[in-house]
Structures are given as C-alpha cells and as structure tokens.
Amino acid sequence: MGESPDLISDLPQSILENILTRLSLRDAIRTSVLSTKWRYKWSTLTDLMFDEKCVAPSTDRAVVETNLVRFITGVLLLHQGPIHKFHLSTSFLQCRPDIDQWLLFLSRNGIKELVLELGEGEFRVPSCLFSCLKLTRLELCHCEFDPPKSFNGFSSLKSLNLHQILVSPEAIESLISGCPLLEFLSLSYFDSLVLSISAPNLMYLYLDGEFKDIFLENTPKLVAISVSMYMHEDVADFEQSSDYNLVKFLGGVPLLEKLVGYIYFTKYLSIGDDPGRLPITYIHLKTIELYQVSFEDANEVLVLLRLVTHSPNLKELKVSASPIQLFPLEEESFDLFERDYLDYKLPRLETVRMTDVSGIRNELEFIRFLMGTSPVLEAVVVTSSLSDKDARMEMVVELLRFPRVSPRAQLLFLQD
Amino acid sequence: MSEADMAIIKPEMMMKSYIWLETADGSIQQVEQEVAMYCPMICHEVLQKGLGAGSSKNCAISLPQRVNPAMLSLILDYCRFHQVPGRSNKERKVHDEKFIRMDTKRLCELASAADSLQLKPLVDLSSRALARIIEGKTPEEIREIFHLPDDLTEEEKLEPLKNLMDDPRIRLLNRLYAKKRKELKEREKLKGKEVEERVDERSVDDLLSFINGKDHKVVKTSKSKKKNKKRKEHKNKVSHNLHSKQQGTQSVVDETASSLGGVSNLPSIEDDIFSLKTDSEDGYMDDGMDPALREMLDREVEDFARRLNSSWVLSSGQERQPVHFSINGNGATRRLTAIDD
Numbered sequence: 202m203g204e205s206p207d208l209i210s211d212l213p214q215s216i217l218e219n220i221l222t223r224l225s226l227r228d229a230i231r232t233s234v235l236s237t238k239w240r241y242k243w244s245t246l247t248d249l250m251f252d253e254k255c256v257a258p259s260t261d262r263a264v265v266e267t268n269l270v271r272f273i274t275g276v277l278l279l280h281q282g283p284i285h286k287f288h289l290s291t292s293f294l295q296c297r298p299d300i301d302q303w304l305l306f307l308s309r310n311g312i313k314e315l316v317l318e319l320g321e322g323e324f325r326v327p328s329c330l331f332s333c334l335k336l337t338r339l340e341l342c343h344c345e346f347d348p349p350k351s352f353n354g355f356s357s358l359k360s361l362n363l364h365q366i367l368v369s370p371e372a373i374e375s376l377i378s379g380c381p382l383l384e385f386l387s388l389s390y391f392d393s394l395v396l397s398i399s400a401p402n403l404m405y406l407y408l409d410g411e412f413k414d415i416f417l418e419n420t421p422k423l424v425a426i427s428v429s430m431y432m433h434e435d436v437a438d439f440e441q442s443s444d445y446n447l448v449k450f451l452g453g454v455p456l457l458e459k460l461v462g463y464i465y466f467t468k469y470l471s472i473g474d475d476p477g478r479l480p481i482t483y484i485h486l487k488t489i490e491l492y493q494v495s496f497e498d499a500n501e502v503l504v505l506l507r508l509v510t511h512s513p514n515l516k517e518l519k520v521s522a523s524p525i526q527l528f529p530l531e532e533e534s535f536d537l538f539e540r541d542y543l544d545y546k547l548p549r550l551e552t553v554r555m556t557d558v559s560g561i562r563n564e565l566e567f568i569r570f571l572m573g574t575s576p577v578l579e580a581v582v583v584t585s586s587l588s589d590k591d592a593r594m595e596m597v598v599e600l601l602r603f604p605r606v607s608p609r610a611q612l613l614f615l616q617d
Numbered sequence: 618m619s620e621a622d623m624a625i626i627k628p629e630m631m632m633k634s635y636i637w638l639e640t641a642d643g644s645i646q647q648v649e650q651e652v653a654m655y656c657p658m659i660c661h662e663v664l665q666k667g668l669g670a671g672s673s674k675n676c677a678i679s680l681p682q683r684v685n686p687a688m689l690s691l692i693l694d695y696c697r698f699h700q701v702p703g704r705s706n707k708e709r710k711v712h713d714e715k716f717i718r719m720d721t722k723r724l725c726e727l728a729s730a731a732d733s734l735q736l737k738p739l740v741d742l743s744s745r746a747l748a749r750i751i752e753g754k755t756p757e758e759i760r761e762i763f764h765l766p767d768d769l770t771e772e773e774k775l776e777p778l779k780n781l782m783d784d785p786r787i788r789l790l791n792r793l794y795a796k797k798r799k800e801l802k803e804r805e806k807l808k809g810k811e812v813e814e815r816v817d818e819r820s821v822d823d824l825l826s827f828i829n830g831k832d833h834k835v836v837k838t839s840k841s842k843k844k845n846k847k848r849k850e851h852k853n854k855v856s857h858n859l860h861s862k863q864q865g866t867q868s869v870v871d872e873t874a875s876s877l878g879g880v881s882n883l884p885s886i887e888d889d890i891f892s893l894k895t896d897s898e899d900g901y902m903d904d905g906m907d908p909a910l911r912e913m914l915d916r917e918v919e920d921f922a923r924r925l926n927s928s929w930v931l932s933s934g935q936e937r938q939p940v941h942f943s944i945n946g947n948g949a950t951r952r953l954t955a956i957d958d
Contacts, residue, residue, distance in 0.1 A: 205764040206764060207763065207764055207765055207766065208721060208722050208725045208762075208763045208764055209725050209747070209763045209765070210763075210765060212725060212728060212729055212732075213729070213732060215732065216728050216729065216732055216740060216744060219740065219741065219744040220744045220747045220748045220751065221748075223744060223745055223748035224748050224751060224752050225752070228751065228752050228753065231756065232751070232759070234756045234769065235756055235759055235760055235765050236760070236765045236766050236767065236768055236769060237766075237768050237769055237773075238765075239765070240769070240773070
C-alpha cells in the first residue's frame with residue numbers, strides 16, 4: 202500500500218517502445234503481466250525478432266518446434282498495428298504451413314523488413330510474399346523462390362540477401378532489375394550461376410558460390426565488391442568466353458572503393474582475350490584484397506598489375522599467393538615489370554601485405570615493383586609458406602636487396 | 618593585421634554567449650550557448666523565434682514541463698561533454714556508461730526530460746539502461762523496482778496472453794483453477810457469503826513462478842504480497858472465462874450448479890473437463906513431452922491441487938469435502954479417494 206508513485210508506466214509510448222525493443226521478445230511480452238497499464242504496451246512493437254530462444258529449451262526437437270510455432274502464432278494474433286520488421290532465424294523450423302500463414306498475415310500488415318533463415322530444406326516461399334510491395338529488405342535462407350509471372354519486382358527494396366536459394370537465374374535477374382532502388386545485394390551458395398546484373402543504385406555487392414559467368418552490366422554506383430568464386434567442375438567452361446572478364450566484371454565500376462576476391466576470382470578475371478588496356482581508372486579505389494592469386498600464371502599476375510596500376514589512390518594492398526595448384530604451370534619469366542611499368546608511381550600506397558609467399562620469381566618481382574614505385578610506402582609485411590629455413594633465408598636476402606623509393610618503408614617478415 | 622587589431626579582436630573572441638532557460642517551476646538560469654544548442658528543441662526555439670530568444674532573463678526560453686531543474690542540470694552536463702567536437706567514440710562511450718549510473722527514478726525522469734528536449738542520443742542511452750534493468754527479472758522484481766501496482770486480476774494474469782510462455786503447465790493449471798473458481802462461485806451462491814481471496818493469491822504466485830521459469834521445485838508462497846481486494850466484477854469475469862474455456866462443457870457447469878452437495882456428480886464433471894475427449898484446447902496428451910518433464914508436471918499439479926484444497930478448507934472453515942485430483946502418466950484423471958467428513 203506504499204504511496205510511491207509509478208515511475209515508468211506514464212512515460213510516453215515512444216520511450217516505452219524504445220525500451221521494449223531493446224529487450225528480447227520474450228522479456229518484452231512478459232511485461233504484460235506487470236499491471237493493467239502494461240498489459241498491451243508490448244503489442245504495438247513494430248519489430249519482431251524470433252528464434253528458438255523465445256521458448257523454453259528442450260532436448261526434444263519436436264517440442265521446441267511446436268512451442269515455437271505456438272509462440273509465433275500467439276504473438277501475431279495478439280499484436281496490434283503494423284509490423285515493420287519480422288525476423289525468424291531458427292534451424293528448428295523448415296516446411297510448415299504455419300509459415301505461409303504468418304507471411305500472409307505480414308503481407309497484410311505493412312511488412313518492410315523480412316528475414317527468414319530456416320533450417321535446411323525446401324520451404325517454398327508463398328505467393329503472398331510477392332505482394333509485399335513495401336519491402337525494403339529481404340533476406341531468405343534455405344528456401345525455394347518462384348515468383349509468379351505477374352511479379353514485377355519490389356519497387357522499394359534496398360537490400361536483398363539470398364543464401365542457398367532454389368531459384369532460376371532468370372528469376373534472379375528479373376528480380377534484381379525489378380528493384381530499381383537496390384543498394385545491397387548478396388548472393389551466396391549457388392551452383393553454376395550465370396548472371397547479368399543491372400542495378401543502377403547498387404553500392405555493395407557480395408557474391409559467394411560457384412559462378413560460371415557474371416556480367417556487371419549496369420552498376421555504375423558500386424562502392425564495394427566482395428567475391429568468393431568457387432571452381433566449377435567443368436574447367437573448360439572457364440576458358441570459353443572471349444570477352445576479357447576483367448573488363449566484363451570491373452569495367453563499369455568507376456566509383457569502386459574496395460575490392461575483395463577469394464579463391465578463383467583472380468583466375469576468373471584473367472580469362473578471355475586481353476585487349477591490352479584497361480578502359481577505366483579507379484580513382485576511388487583504396488583497398489584491394491586478392492587472395493589465392495596464382496603467381497605462376499602470367500595472366501593472373503597481369504590482372505593484379507593492371508588493377509594496381511589503374512588505382513592511383515590505392516592505399517592498402519593485400520595479396521595472398523595461391524597454394525591451390527590446379528594448373529601447375531611452367532613459371533614464365535615476367536618482363537612485364539620492367540617493360541611497361543618502368544616509370545610508374547603508386548603515389549598513395551602505404552601498406553602491403555603478402556601472405557603464403559613461396560619465393561617464386563614473379564612474387565619477388567612484384568614486391569620489388571611495389572617497393573620501387575611507392576614513395577609513401579610504410580610497411581611491407583611478408584609471410585612465407587616455406588618450411589625450409591634455408592629457402593626462407595634466401596628469399597629474405599633477396600627481398601632485402603630491393604631498392605626502396607620510400608625512406609620510411611619497412612620490410613617485415615612474419616612466421617606462418 | 619596590425620597588433621592593435623589583434624588586441625581588439627581577442628577579448629570579443631573570449632566572450633562566450635549565453636542563453637537563458639526557464640524551467641516549468643519558474644526558475645531561470647543561463648547556460649553557455651553551444652551547450653544549450655546541443656538540444657534540438659532549444660535550437661529550434663532559438664531559430665524559430667529569432668536570435669533575440671533566450672538572450673536575456675526576460676525572454677528566457679521556456680522549457681517543457683517534464684524538464685525540472687535537477688534534470689536540466691544533468692542534461693546540460695551531458696551536452697557539455699558531447700558538444701566538444703574532438704572526442705573519440707571510445708571516450709564518449711566511457712563517459713556515457715558512467716553518466717548513466719543513477720537510481721531508477723532519476724533514470725525515468727531523465728528519459729522523459731531528454732525526450733521532451735528531443736535529445737535522441739540521451740533518450741536512447743537512458744532507454745538502454747532501463748532495458749538492462751528490466752531484462753531477466755521476474756514480474757515481482759520489476760513491479761518492486763518501478764513501484765507498479767499489481768492490479769491485474771488472477772484471470773487476467775492467467776489468460777492465454779501468457780500461454781505464450783511455458784505452455785502445458787499453464788494450460789492445465791488454468792483448467793484446474795477455473796474449476797476451483799467455479800466451485801467457489803457456487804459455494805457463494807449457496808452460502809451467500811464472500812470468499813476470502815487470499816486463497817487464490819498464493820496459488821497465483823505459484824503459477825507465476827512457473828511462468829517465470831524459476832526452479833520448479835521451489836514454489837514460493839509469499840504471503841506479504843500487496844494485492845488489491847477483489848472487486849465485484851470478479852465474479853462476472855469468472856463466468857466469462859469459463860464460457861470461453863469450456864464451451865464444450867457448458868451443460869456440465871449447469872449440472873454442477875444444481876447438484877453441488879452430492880459428491881457423486883463431481884467425478885463426471887472432472888472427467889469431462891480433464892478427459893481426452895475435451896475439444897477445448899489441445900489435449901494434455903498431445904504435447905509430446907518427454908516423460909521426465911511430464912512427471913515433474915504431474916507432481917506440481919498435484920501439489921497445487923492439494924494446496925488449493927487444503928487452504929480452501931482452512932479459510933472457509935467448512936467441512937467441505939476436499940476433492941482429490943490425480944493425473945496419472947497418460948493424462949487421464951481419476952478421483953483418488955472418497956472423502957471423510
């Protein structure tokens with residue numbers, strides 16, 4: 202019967218929702234037991250994030266699954282007002298008709314951000330999803346995606362993330378071109394994808410999987426690209442295209458600031474008929490990270506060199522040599538370093554990190570080239586993959602000989 | 618520039634400009650301009666009303682009601698730190714963590730005051746702190762901290778709203794409880810007197826402790842709870858709940874009303890309500906719980922039923938025959954014993 206006044210219930214709803222959104226959904230809903238005023242305060246929250254932590258844990262999967270379904274259905278039924286964010290991330294759910302019903306409910310309540318990360322399986326996204334035209338962010342994982350013919354894209358979509366989705370390439374292409382405001386695109390876990398991307402507002406591109414052929418047809422605003430390209434079994438396909446992939450992929454991205462490539466990305470770029478010149482200069486490119494570059498392959502080294510020399514503002518360079526030897530080539534002597542790039546300067550390059558260096562000619566020449574052309578170079582960090590101490594010593598001695606244009610340049614050797 | 622010019626300019630550059638602010642209680646103070654302008658609301662006022670606003674005591678900018686002098690001083694301290702441009706993010710974070718350490722009452726006032734001054738970073742900071750206070754606590758603890766009235770009726774606490782939490786227990790206890798309520802109501806009708814509510818309160822606490830996921834072995838019986846005495850509408854709520862929960866057994870309810878004295882009728886009611894044939898809600902059986910969980914649940918329910926019975930007998934002082942429920946492993950119920958007088 203204390204006379205202490207209620208401290209919190211009369212704060213403006215905006216503050217209370219601010220507090221409730223910071224609690225787990227379970228804790229937020231529990232506030233409904235506190236007092237009459239608090240009974241429905243949680244029910245107007247616009248962001249709902251569900252995972253298996255919403256229900257009591259159990260050793261029996263089926264129990265968790267049933268409880269989670271019951272919980273989500275219950276929350277949606279008790280909820281009032283629009284729902285802007287719906288996140289469901291759990292491996293406990295896969296194909297259930299309940300998910301279809303929830304999506305139908307969401308499509309009628311103004312959903313803007315939908316994240317659906319289900320367990321492995323073949324959940325087929327229901328057609329009501331394609332009528333959620335207010336969507337600004339869509340993330341699907343382990344689903345089957347099959348838009349109806351009348352679907353024209355999400356006109357407000359800014360972020361699209363598809364991971365291990367069963368979908369036809371044409372559907373992806375038309376989806377991307379049907380989302381004119383798209384800024385972030387992530388496609389991962391695909392098999393032999395052939396894709397032509399046309400997205401005039403796209404700024405961030407993340408690709409991870411087996412891609413046969415990617416053409417960045419219209420992506421003038423791209424700022425950051427990260428690609429992990431895996432090898433398709435049919436190697437011959439890689440050799441077939443006649444267009445130079447470097448141009449096909451990176452020919453139309455003048456605003457690029459960061460480029461990251463893994464596995465076979467550099468090899469992919471090196472394929473095709475080399476026109477001899479790169480038609481574009483990357484004025485804004487500050488960071489290049491290319492991993493698993495095969496220095497024995499002259500074409501790959503050429504790609505690397507071209508990118509580096511066409512980036513006058515390059516600040517940071519990370520390169521890892523390739524331990525993956527798919528094509529053990531004869532080491533070609535590479536005069537390119539002396540021939541075309543004699544007087545070249547990399548005016549802003551500050552840090553260089555080379556890993557998995559095994560001391561082959563091209564690797565060393567590349568480092569010599571960098572040290573001879575970078576007036577503000579501060580550190581060259583080299584990590585070697587050689588186990589033989591003598592071979593390592595030889596390499597170090599060789600590297601120490603190279604003339605340095607930058608007075609501050611340090612050569613650092615790290616053990617692997 | 619000549620040195621003479623420099624001498625003239627210097628003092629002017631050293632002079633700070635101040636803004637006058639008035640809180641709802643009438644007290645006026647002056648604050649450095651750059652500090653006050655860090656608050657969007659003050660900034661807007663100045664810009665809207667022209668540069669004269671707040672420049673003297675007479676035309677002080679009046680602040681919203683939710684900003685009392687103590688809060689204003691806190692907020693200005695916050696602004697004074699953050700409006701300095703050179704600070705690193707880490708510095709700001711460290712400052713904020715120290716700044717936000719205060720008692721809950723002031724934290725709520727601060728959130729409210731910051732909100733009325735439209736200072737969003739401070740609103741977020743205090744909301745985060747309040748959320749940290751709330752998370753993981755039981756409803757009782759939260760009510761205690763924020764002085765919330767415990768004014769929900771037991772039914773409201775038991776309603777399906779909370780079935781989102783720890784399901785089968787609650788559902789079953791709901792049913793048991795509703796049954797008890799109904800019997801209570803019938804008793805009242807017959808005997809014409811109010812039943813002590815304290816009986817129910819204790820059991821509800823137990824229920825709540827299940828909901829809160831506490832150790833199930835520890836069943837709290839907190840007698841020192843401040844609960845409101847129940848109102849007359851309580852009875853109506855009971856019947857409404859019964860309606861919704863037991864549509865399929867409406868006829869059974871009527872039966873009970875007419876033949877309360879006789880024990881013989883009760884078995885059929887219990888069985889109807891608790892049997893697997895019930896179409897209201899999913900059967901206890903179908904929950905597919907593992908045996909250990911079910912056993913624990915059985916034990917709790919028996920405990921609960923026993924307590925309901927015993928305390929009811931004690932408080933009403935009647936020699937009403939206690940009815941024993943027993944839930945065996947496969948969900949069917951049977952009456953344990955007949956009764957002594």
